[in-house]
Structure formats: C-alpha cells, structure tokens
Amino acid sequence: MKEITVDQLLQLNNAVPVDVRSPGEYKEFRIPGxxxxxxxxxxxxxxIGTIYKQEGSDVAKWRAMEIVSPKIPSMLGQIRELHENGHLPVIYCWRGGMRSKAVATFMAFAGISLPRLIGGYRGYRQYILEKIPTMLPDKAITLHGMTGVGKTDILKGLREQGLPVIDLEGLAGHRGSIFGTFGLFPGNNQKTFDSLLFQSLSEIKDSSFFLIEAESKRIGKVVLPDELLIRKQQGMNLNLQASIPSRVERIYQDYVKPYLEEGWFYEKVIERLAFIKKRLKNREIIELLDEEATAQNYKSVIKILLEDYYDPRYTHKHMEYKEPFLHIDAENTHDAIKEIMKVIASKEAFSK
Structure with missing residues (x-):
C-alpha cells in the first residue's frame, strides 16, 4: 500500500483528497478541495466509540465491520469514478489510521492501488502551521480606513488586477465587526482559516509583497498568526478616506439592502445594537439610536453608529504601526484602485 507525505500530496496537480471521516468531522474542518x-x-x-469504551476494541471492530460491509460497493464506486475521471484520489482520515487504511485496502482488493496520506488531517495541519510563517512575502501593504470606506471592495479590485491580496475577512468568513456575519454563515473556525490562509499564501508564493486589510488580531472566531501581524505592523500603510454620506451608502448596500425583506433582519439588528448600546455613554445617542432602529430608518442608524461609535474607536489604532501613512481618496472605489496601483508601481522595492 502506497503512502505519501503532505508535501508530496501538495505537489500533485491531479490529486483529490478523499476524506473518509464522518460528515460532521468533514464539515468542521478538512483539507481544501x-x-x-x-x-x-x-x-x-x-x-462505535461508546462500544469501544464499554466493551473493548475487538467488539467495536466487529460492529464497525458489520456497519461498513454493506457500504463498500457504493464507496468504492464513488472513489473509482474520481479515478476514472483523471483524478488521483488520496485517502485520508483523522491521523492516518484504521479508517484510511481500510478504504485503501478495499480499493487494492478491487484492483485500484491508491495512496493514503501519512498522518491524515492531523499531519496536514501540523505541516501547514509550520509552513505558514515561512511563506509570508517580505513586505506588507496594509489598507487602513474607517468603517465603510470600501476596503474589502478595493482589495477585491486589486486582486482582479493581478495583485497579491490576502483577504483575511474572506478567509475568516467574517466581516470584522459586531454585524460581521450578516448574510454569511457563522464564520470559519481556526483550523479552516489556517487551511485557507495556507492555500492563499501558496497562490502568491513568488511575490515580494502582499496586500491586506488592517485587521485586529482576532476576526470572528479566528486569531491571526503572530508573524502576519508583525509584517502588517512594519509594512507600508495606505489610509483610505471617504465622506460620511458615501460610507453610509456603502454600508447600506452591503449590510442592509440585500437582507431587508428577510424575516430575521430586524430582530438581528436590534440584537446586535444591544451590544453596542452597552458601550455608549451618551443617553441621548442611545435613545436616538433606539428611535431610528424601531422606525427602521437604517441609514440614520448607520450614520449614528459611524459618528458616535466606530469612528471614535478607530483613531487610536494607527498608533500600532511604525511606518507613516499615505492617504488615498476612496470616495470612488475605481479611482482608489488606480491610485493604489500607481503607488505600488512607484515603489521599486515592491516590484522586485
């Protein structure tokens, strides 16, 4: 039976990892693809776990065989179909143990010899955690800007222009605020984030720099690697600026308009505002926020939040960064993208 390392798996262009763990394990975290x-x-x-604890391994193995036996033809058929379509299925389980060995053995009996991954998912995770710090390009270009200036849209536009972008919010499945999961799933866990970050870094491995948004150490459920934070704090700083009206409109288009007719939206807004009101000290502002939210005047709610909550909390963040800030007019997203590309082109160090 052939066994391959994580490094060998990642070198294969036609490999498809086949996760033979339970659906719940797969849903929680897996190898990308x-x-x-x-x-x-x-x-x-x-x-089977309960039987193992109460009656021992022999009884548990026998019960496992009884459960699996009727499934073997279907499982092998699915794996064989991948193989016949030009892919190389690579079998893995949690730590490269009995489950992956059993499936690979079944396939060998059926006349198809397939590799299984040494160490399973656990080996893959250990590998990427060791590699991520070494994969970061030397220089970071960090996009700063108050809530609603369009940092995410600008990063997306820069990526479409072929620039090396790491979308931290996208990898985390969270938009980095109290309203950060609106319209999204609950957010990725740390294991999934790390896998996606490794994949993103692999895609820009030949670049001397990368662009990111000025995120905090924690985004939703995930924590950023220390090495990435150090690069971010020592890199080039671009501060995006836009007027309150344009920021209100952008936030409304992203966070409100797509979900306005959804039954959950109003209740979620009230629920999230409760967190913010605990941090506001001005009673008049709290009452005004309640009044506008109850009337579903969402643009007014956004304006109040920007002026009395988000903007005052933003100013001190610049103190974390060593390099000076270059200001970019982000009133128009397309123009901001062009301006940033000019800045990057003028910095010889970033093109080497």
Missing amino acids: AVNIPLFTDEERAM
Missing part, C-alpha cells in the same frame, strides 16, 4: 466519502455516519461513529 477534499470530497467526503465517509465510512460511518456521525451516529455510527458515536456508537
């Missing part, structure tokens, strides 16, 4: 062909359902896995 993996397909799930599970040996056990979540309930079956829990049952």
